[in-house]
Amino acid sequence: MSQINLVQSLNRSIDQLMAQDERIVVMGEDVGRDGGVFRVTDNLLNKYGDERVIDTPLNELAIIGMATGMAMYGLKPIAEIQFQDYIFPAFDQIVNNVAKMRYRTGGRFTVPLVIRTPYGGGVKGGLYHSQSGESYFVHTAGLTVVTPSNPYDARGLLVSAYKKNDPVIFLEPKRLYRAVKTEVPDELFEVEIGKAARLKEGDDVSIITYGSMVPTVMNAVEKNGVNAEVTDLRTLLPMDVSAIIQTAKKTGRVVIVHEAPKTLGVGAEISALIAERAIDSLLAPIVRVTGYDTPFPYSHEELYLPDEKRIMSAVNRVLAY
Amino acid sequence: MTLVGNLSDDQAILAYKNAVRARTLDLKIISAQRQGIIGFHVPSEGQEMIQIAIGMLADKEDLIFTYYRDLALYLQRGVPISLIFDQMLGNSNDLQKGRQMPDHFSFKEFNFSTVQSPVGAHLPLTVGAAYAMRYNKRKGIVITTFGDGATSTSDFHAALNMASVYNLSVLFVCENNGWAISIPTSKQTRADIYKKGAAYGIPGKRVDGNDLISSLAGLQEAFDYVRSGKGPYLVEASTYRIGPHSTSDDPKKYRVDEITDGSEKDPIRRLENLLLTMGVIDSGFVQSTRAQAKEEIDKTLEERMSITPSNPSTIFDDVYENSSWIQEEERRDSNVAD
Numbered sequence: 001m002s003q004i005n006l007v008q009s010l011n012r013s014i015d016q017l018m019a020q021d022e023r024i025v026v027m028g029e030d031v032g033r034d035g036g037v038f039r040v041t042d043n044l045l046n047k048y049g050d051e052r053v054i055d056t057p058l059n060e061l062a063i064i065g066m067a068t069g070m071a072m073y074g075l076k077p078i079a080e081i082q083f084q085d086y087i088f089p090a091f092d093q094i095v096n097n098v099a100k101m102r103y104r105t106g107g108r109f110t111v112p113l114v115i116r117t118p119y120g121g122g123v124k125g126g127l128y129h130s131q132s133g134e135s136y137f138v139h140t141a142g143l144t145v146v147t148p149s150n151p152y153d154a155r156g157l158l159v160s161a162y163k164k165n166d167p168v169i170f171l172e173p174k175r176l177y178r179a180v181k182t183e184v185p186d187e188l189f190e191v192e193i194g195k196a197a198r199l200k201e202g203d204d205v206s207i208i209t210y211g212s213m214v215p216t217v218m219n220a221v222e223k224n225g226v227n228a229e230v231t232d233l234r235t236l237l238p239m240d241v242s243a244i245i246q247t248a249k250k251t252g253r254v255v256i257v258h259e260a261p262k263t264l265g266v267g268a269e270i271s272a273l274i275a276e277r278a279i280d281s282l283l284a285p286i287v288r289v290t291g292y293d294t295p296f297p298y299s300h301e302e303l304y305l306p307d308e309k310r311i312m313s314a315v316n317r318v319l320a321y
Numbered sequence: 322m323t324l325v326g327n328l329s330d331d332q333a334i335l336a337y338k339n340a341v342r343a344r345t346l347d348l349k350i351i352s353a354q355r356q357g358i359i360g361f362h363v364p365s366e367g368q369e370m371i372q373i374a375i376g377m378l379a380d381k382e383d384l385i386f387t388y389y390r391d392l393a394l395y396l397q398r399g400v401p402i403s404l405i406f407d408q409m410l411g412n413s414n415d416l417q418k419g420r421q422m423p424d425h426f427s428f429k430e431f432n433f434s435t436v437q438s439p440v441g442a443h444l445p446l447t448v449g450a451a452y453a454m455r456y457n458k459r460k461g462i463v464i465t466t467f468g469d470g471a472t473s474t475s476d477f478h479a480a481l482n483m484a485s486v487y488n489l490s491v492l493f494v495c496e497n498n499g500w501a502i503s504i505p506t507s508k509q510t511r512a513d514i515y516k517k518g519a520a521y522g523i524p525g526k527r528v529d530g531n532d533l534i535s536s537l538a539g540l541q542e543a544f545d546y547v548r549s550g551k552g553p554y555l556v557e558a559s560t561y562r563i564g565p566h567s568t569s570d571d572p573k574k575y576r577v578d579e580i581t582d583g584s585e586k587d588p589i590r591r592l593e594n595l596l597l598t599m600g601v602i603d604s605g606f607v608q609s610t611r612a613q614a615k616e617e618i619d620k621t622l623e624e625r626m627s628i629t630p631s632n633p634s635t636i637f638d639d640v641y642e643n644s645s646w647i648q649e650e651e652r653r654d655s656n657v658a659d
């Protein structure tokens with residue numbers, strides 16, 4: 001076991017996987033010499049050389065397109081998009097090539113590709129280093145979308161993502177990169193994709209969240225002594241529907257917390273799943289606490305991000321209903 | 322393979338036969354489309370010579386990423402017409418399980434990759450494939466085809482740059498047929514397409530894509546360059562789209578035809594005349610080649626039409642290696658019989 005943060009955790013998983021599987025190549029802008037702007041790929045260039053740790057020209061569609069070709073012909077690329085805000089030039093590649101390859105070729109070509117990218121606000125990154133664009137990808141069949149909220153899950157989910165013979169969008173909450181250090185095993189292990197984590201048992205209200213909002217939620221609940229059941233989804237596509245329905249039925253009161261804008265956010269899908277499958281158990285309306293439907297502001301980012309006050313206000317509203 | 326200068330009669334005759342087969346197939350598919358048998362078609366009429374030249378020079382281990390207008394290339398590489406019809410009909414024998422529109426082939430067994438609709442989106446993939454081939458020490462190069470419209474896409478420029486930066490063995494062949502649906506090449510770009518590689522340190526040349534011998538000669542140099550490991554190369558083959566962009570448009574609306582099927586400028590007619598003049602073939606051979614092609618294609622379509630359609634419940638397969646609960650639930654709720 002080691003006390004490590006989320007960045008170190010990801011770095012260790014990639015390093016250990018590369019050591020045992022020569023098919024893995026790491027590629028992206030500044031991933032080699034610089035070790036990535038957040039240092040997730042630090043020191044890999046020295047260890048594995050520039051044929052396997054590839055500093056690419058500044059073109060996201062080229063990174064993903066090239067990685068796709070590599071994945072189709074026998075390699076296992078782990079591609080980094082420096083900020084999720086910059087993934088959009090590659091959107092056509094992701095939606096029309098990466099996600100559809102297995103389907104359109106009748107299963108004869110596959111794209112075992114992990115696309116890692118930091119997302120979310122809280123680092124004073126303004127409009128273009130703060131977005132939470134998970135919904136764009138969750139809406140696309142053929143992709144798998146995961147987001148860890150702590151060093152342990154980050155390490156395990158990355159191993160599981162690598163083992164999948166399908167593309168995975170691996171969203172890294174950049175605000176949590178160095179937020180905490182926790183005990184993480186030194187040997188490789190997996191965290192099952194598609195399975196949520198029950199972070200806290202409770203009876204009065206269910207809070208469903210993921211990624212960067214998990215510590216904020218846990219802190220609010222603990223500080224205010226709420227008898228809440230907290231679920232960290234960990235995988236956004238496919239979502240753990242049984243965990244969602246189970247907790248909704250148990251407490252009958254649901255609050256969903258995410259950083260992405262509300263309209264057609266992941267919370268909308270969670271609400272719909274509950275409405276379809278557990279409406280008879282509900283004792284109160286489902287309430288979403290989310291980022292606002294505005295671009296991400298620079299100066300007042302603390303107003304944009306859901307915080308203890310907003311979470312508690314929603315929890316109290318639902319409890320009082 | 323080196324052909325120019327020592328092209329044998331047999332090779333020339335095979336090329337001619339495949340050109341005739343491709344043209345006959347095009348016309349058959351268009352008529353089947355009008356009868357409602359096939360849903361859609363992107364004809365290759367007029368572009369047979371450059372496509373066949375690529376097929377003649379490519380080795381078995383070379384990987385080819387085609388675009389949606391390359392019928393003659395498939396035939397020259399040995400793809401049976403039955404498999405082409407299976408895809409176009411989307412029957413239960415289709416390798417892609419009826420998932421793609423006609424002309425979006427994936428003849429993996431013949432070392433072709435897969436075809437998508439978004440123009441140029443395969444070009445960055447060719448770079449990754451070439452990287453993987455070199456990494457795995459596989460023999461062969463990557464060859465890719467695309468139209469003039471594709472040269473305006475970001476994908477084209479991204480691919481050229483990446484192929485050059487990593488010095489990869491990719492042969493880019495633009496089949497410049499003069500038209501991107503209704504837009505002439507002059508409105509697509511003000512520069513010569515074959516010169517566009519220069520910005521990325523990639524040599525290029527233009528060949529007469531309507532002439533088999535010129536295509537072979539020009540391509541040979543490009544193949545040699547790429548095979549020698551010097552890096553990527555860009556060929557612009559000047560050719561002409563005799564037909565419409567697809568069965569969904571009528572060129573009369575936007576252009577005056579410059580070359581028509583069977584006219585003296587038709588590339589197939591040009592090869593035919595050359596072979597007749599040289600005494601490699603005679604008029605009886607021309608007649609029998611056309612008749613044989615027609616018979617083969619008519620018979621094959623009829624035979625493939627009798628194959629059962631693909632199983633409807635397969636629409637939920639191959640989204641992932643293992644379907645998630647979402648596909649399984651939708652399969653169950655769809656009432657699609659297994």
